[in-house]
Amino acid sequence: MRRFALLVAGLALLAGFAATVSGGATQAQARWVITDLGVGTAEAINDQGQVVGERGWRAFLWERGRMRSLGTFRGLDYSVAYDINNRGQIVGSSFTVDDNDRDANQHALLWEKGRMHPLAVPKRHGGEALAINDTGEIVGWADELDQGGVGEPVGKQAVLWQKGIMRNLGTVGGGFDSMAEGVNNRTQVVGESGRTDSNEYMFDLTGFVWQNGVMRSLGRLSDQDDGVGAINDKGQIVGSRGGHATVWEGGTPRDLATTRAESSSASDINNRGQIVGDWARSNNRSSRGALWENGKLTLLPNLPRGDEAHATAINVHGQIVGYAGAKNGYLHAVLWTLKP
Numbered sequence: 651m652r653r654f655a656l657l658v659a660g661l662a663l664l665a666g667f668a669a670t671v672s673g674g675a676t677q678a679q680a681r682w683v684i685t686d687l688g689v690g691t692a693e694a695i696n697d698q699g700q701v702v703g704e705r706g707w708r709a710f711l712w713e714r715g716r717m718r719s720l721g722t723f724r725g726l727d728y729s730v731a732y733d734i735n736n737r738g739q740i741v742g743s744s745f746t747v748d749d750n751d752r753d754a755n756q757h758a759l760l761w762e763k764g765r766m767h768p769l770a771v772p773k774r775h776g777g778e779a780l781a782i783n784d785t786g787e788i789v790g791w792a793d794e795l796d797q798g799g800v801g802e803p804v805g806k807q808a809v810l811w812q813k814g815i816m817r818n819l820g821t822v823g824g825g826f827d828s829m830a831e832g833v834n835n836r837t838q839v840v841g842e843s844g845r846t847d848s849n850e851y852m853f854d855l856t857g858f859v860w861q862n863g864v865m866r867s868l869g870r871l872s873d874q875d876d877g878v879g880a881i882n883d884k885g886q887i888v889g890s891r892g893g894h895a896t897v898w899e900g901g902t903p904r905d906l907a908t909t910r911a912e913s914s915s916a917s918d919i920n921n922r923g924q925i926v927g928d929w930a931r932s933n934n935r936s937s938r939g940a941l942w943e944n945g946k947l948t949l950l951p952n953l954p955r956g957d958e959a960h961a962t963a964i965n966v967h968g969q970i971v972g973y974a975g976a977k978n979g980y981l982h983a984v985l986w987t988l989k990p
Contacts, residue, residue: 684951684974685985687712692971692983694733694963701971702731702740703983709742709761712983723757723766731761733781738762741779741788758790758811770816777809781832781880787812789830789839805846808860810839822865823856830860832880832887837861840881840889842871857898859887868898880918888916888925895927895942906942914940918963926961926970939972939986950986953977959984 690705692712701712702720709720709731722729723744731742745756756776758769769788771777777792788811808819808830821828825843829852832840843865844855857868857878868878871891878889878898887898894907895914906925907914916927929940929949939950939961952959952974959974970986 681989682948682951683987683989684953685987686953686974686976687983687985688717689976689980690983691973691981692962692985693731695965695969695971695985696734696736696738697965697967698736698738699965699967699969700734700738701983701985702734702742703971703973704730705983709740709744711740711761720761721766723759723768726755726757729759732779735782735784735786737784737786739782739786741782741790743778743790745776758788758792760788769811770814779811780830783833783835783837785835785837787833787837789833789841791829792816792818794827806852808839808841808843808858810837810860819860820865822858822867823870825854825856827852828858831878831889834881834883834885836883836885838881838885840868840878840887842877857887857889857891859898859901866901868901869903875915877915879916882919882921882923884921884923886919886923888919888927890915890927895925895929895940897925897942906947913937916942917961920964920966920968922966922968924964924968926964926972928960936975939970939974941970953982953984961986 692701692703695701707728709729711718726744727746729744731740734740740761743758758777758779760767771792775793778790779788780790782788791806792809794805794807805827808828810817821843823843827846828843830839830841839860842855843858844852846852855871857871858865876890881887893913894905895916896903912930914929916925919925925942927940928937930937936958939959941948953976955977956975961970961972964970973981974984976982
């Protein structure tokens with residue numbers, strides 16, 4: 651599941667190395683190069699190589715080696731960009747943080763042709779846009795109001811925006827709340843349904859896939875940090891289940907973790923079936939960026955003297971983005987590419 655981290659400024663670095671893991675054995679391979687994009691987190695990359703994420707409390711767009719801030723909505727303190735499609739449309743949110751460190755006054759946003767547009771949500775209440783497909787359909791969540799449609803929010807509901815109109819997708823598995831995390835070009839939507847506590851944390855999760863008005867369960871997600879994050883145009887779904895990276899094909903889950911893995915999570919899958927996410931050994935709490943391809947797990951390089959990395963997205967060319975710990979102690983947005 652996508653997460654927004656509050657970060658501060660630091661140094662920029664360039665370097666790379668790689669390690670490949672298969673069946674628990676590790677072999678050094680100088681194939682992958684990691685590029686430091688600066689302090690922040692990279693959340694998505696499209697097939698043109700445009701990258702979006704968050705840097706210095708602001709959503710950014712990175713292209714051709716240059717990073718541009720996307721600003722915030724109507725003077726709010728923070729913003730983050732979560733996804734970008736092949737038409738260059740960007741989605742995310744802008745918000746403030748209240749005294750309890752919770753997101754407040756939150757607005758779901760679309761950036762298009764250099765302009766910022768708020769997305770329709772229930773009056774006076776908020777939401778968040780988490781993914782967009784190439785036809786401009788957007789998914790995320792919006793506040794669920796009481797039955798009268800007024801008053802304070804009572805939870806979150808997965809929503810789909812089509813041509814500016816918001817549609818509530820409902821819940822599954824006995825949950826009261828839901829969140830949509832991914833959408834493909836066939837308008838298949840994936841996410842989680844569960845219950846939200848007083849700190850806006852969702853628990854008792856059930857994964858779902860929604861299509862043509864029908865929400866279907868992908869089964870219970872037993873670990874508190876499990877989630878369903880992305881779906882490609884072939885209908886392959888990725889996320890985590892029981893603390894392990896998982897791919898669902900035809901509704902059937904398959905564990906991607908290898909022996910000696912304490913935990914793992916899959917965050918994205920492209921139309922070639924390449925999957926990216928996180929992986930950690932049982933004797934090392936620091937995670938590594940991971941690529942699963944043709945049954946093989948490849949660990950992506952960390953930044954020099956960095957101790958962790960997370961891969962968040964992959965495009966059709968196999969370019970991967972995410973974030974990694976740097977020697978200055980901060981998280982840096984990064985891009986991984988294969989050497990020619």
